[in-house]
Amino acid sequence: MNSIRLIAAASLGLSFLGASTTLATAAEGSPAKVTYEDDVKPIFRQHCMTCHNQSDKRGGLAIDSYGALMEGGGSGEVVYDDGDVDASRLWQLVNHDDTPVMPPEQPKIPAEQLAILKAWIEGGILENSGSQAKAKKKNALAFAAPSTGKPEGPPPMPKTLPQKVPVVTERASAVTAIGASPWAPLIAVAGQKQIVLYHADTAELLGILPFEEGIPQSLRFSRDGRYLIAGGGEHSVRGIAAVYEIETGSRVATVGDEYDVVFDADCNDTMSRIALGGPQKMLRIFDATDGALLFDLKKHTDWIYAVAFSPDGVLVASGDRSGGLVVWEAATGRQFLDLTDHKGAINSISWRDDSNVLASASDDGTVKLWDMIAGKAIKSINVGGGAVMAVRFDHKGQLVTASKDRKVRLWDASGNKIKEFPPTPEAALEAAITHDSTRVAYGDWTGTVQITTIADPPVTTPLAANPPPAAERLKAVEQTLASIRTQLEPLSKSQQEMKTKLDAAVKALNDAEAAHKASIAAVEQSKATEVSLREQSKQLSEKLPALITSSRDQHDRVIAARLSLGDAPDAAKIEIVAAVESNLANLLSQIAQTRRDSVSRLAEADKEKNRTAELAAKIKPAEAIVVQKKAGVDAAQKAWEQAKQAHDAVAAQMSEQERKKQQLVAAIQ
Structure with a gap:
């Protein structure tokens, strides 16, 4: 070197x-x-x-x-x-x-x-006394609001990422890094001059981040999952740490300018500092916002393989090829712990979420758990099968490890083996566990990368570290689009048929409900009519006593008038008698008519009561028809929703494939 x-x-x-x-x-x-x-x-x-x-x-x-x-x-x-x-x-x-x-x-x-x-x-390399120093450059991280944990709302996922493949090879190189988002179903895989992002649940390729400096040697997500930190470069030429924004894929910061590759890099909890290490044996800590070197720590005597900030940002750990493992105060750069129990190279380190425990994987075949308060190892896991190349904690405190014996294993928080996954073709170099602890992604020396569910380990899905070029993926997308269109046509027809049936069912229900309402209204109207007739009959009956009394009084007047005629009635008296008798006759006629009207209203009320009963008998059948029609609407609605859901799902697939096609076409152009 x-x-x-x-x-x-x-x-x-x-x-x-x-x-x-x-x-x-x-x-x-x-x-x-x-x-x-x-x-x-x-x-x-x-x-x-x-x-x-x-x-x-x-x-x-x-x-x-x-x-x-x-x-x-x-x-x-x-x-x-x-x-x-x-x-x-x-x-x-x-x-x-x-x-x-x-x-x-x-x-x-x-x-x-x-x-x-x-x-x-x-001072800015001024030429003469009239020169002015340039303002210190800031990158996008200088304007990003810091976040130290789970984000509010949906976790960050790629939206529009590059699709162009920087390097196309017959086979991938040895897998150098795999990262998993702490809050989203997202896996990052290092390739040659590129970082490939996959959906952890579907294994779908979401995009490709260019890494022109060489090969990424480490991939770590920020604590909130919003950024991806990649350390790498080209051996004996250059090493850097790059920070990418997950949603857009844009590189927001490039820190460091090493004269050899960077083996590992990480950001602190607030994305304000970046630490990196490599063959130069120096742990360097930079200001992430402007790239200024803050600390140049010289404790290590061999290549630094592993670097990681504690989740709370208080400490930063670094491990080297000779088994040296050092923990530093992130704010001051002072040494905090010198951990010396390993007998081989430190290949990987990972912090538990509470920042109290550090895990280190070594060539000596062990993973050691270090208590930051006690400053000593509290557990040594004999992984077996040679060097342990990778170790990662999940949110539950579980550990996933990758070893040179081609085995990837899952351990509980106490260091007991839970599961062993299908072996890799060659030495397993990298492993990561997803945010929800349901899947493990791992890769080996041959460049093979696969992801498997923890519940069903034998079933694995390959992830390409070096994906096919955009033109090949475009052909695959076009074939998928053609297949989707074939599926979509009958689904569209079925959806329309179900909609027509639903409209007919809704109309039938509306008619049934109208008929039911009309039946109820007719019953209420009939009841009201009966009540009115009985009230009328009652009112007429109540008039009779007064009319009868009046008729008796009038009758007395008739008798008196007749007696007043005497034996020789004159015309005037006769006229008076006739008038009184006429009044009596009118009263008697009125009484008779009132009696007839009262009886008639009562008879009509009885008829209306019978009619009400007849109308009421029609309500239940009308209700039954409404229930039947509602069931018909529900069935038609469900059938239409199912048809629409099936149609929309395929339509969404087509829309997604169209979006991918546009991205790939743009990448080819």
């Missing part, structure tokens, strides 16, 4: 040869505004310009002018205007942080001059 670094540095060409004398600088500290022309160029002239000038560009680099320095050398830029001194290749070599040191075969540049160079880089 050192020889590789040496070659890379040599190609950069920073051979700072020059005089051994130092240039006097300010007695204490660096100037308030450090510039290339006033402060840096004199240092370069003393130590570097002999080999790095316009006439003799060692490694393609000239630094005798500001413009030439900004162009960089044969391997690219050597300083950046973002104020990140640790990312500057120039600083790494002159400060002897990396090899080959500069100037070669000479003492290190004096501390006073190094302070000036550092201040110049941190």
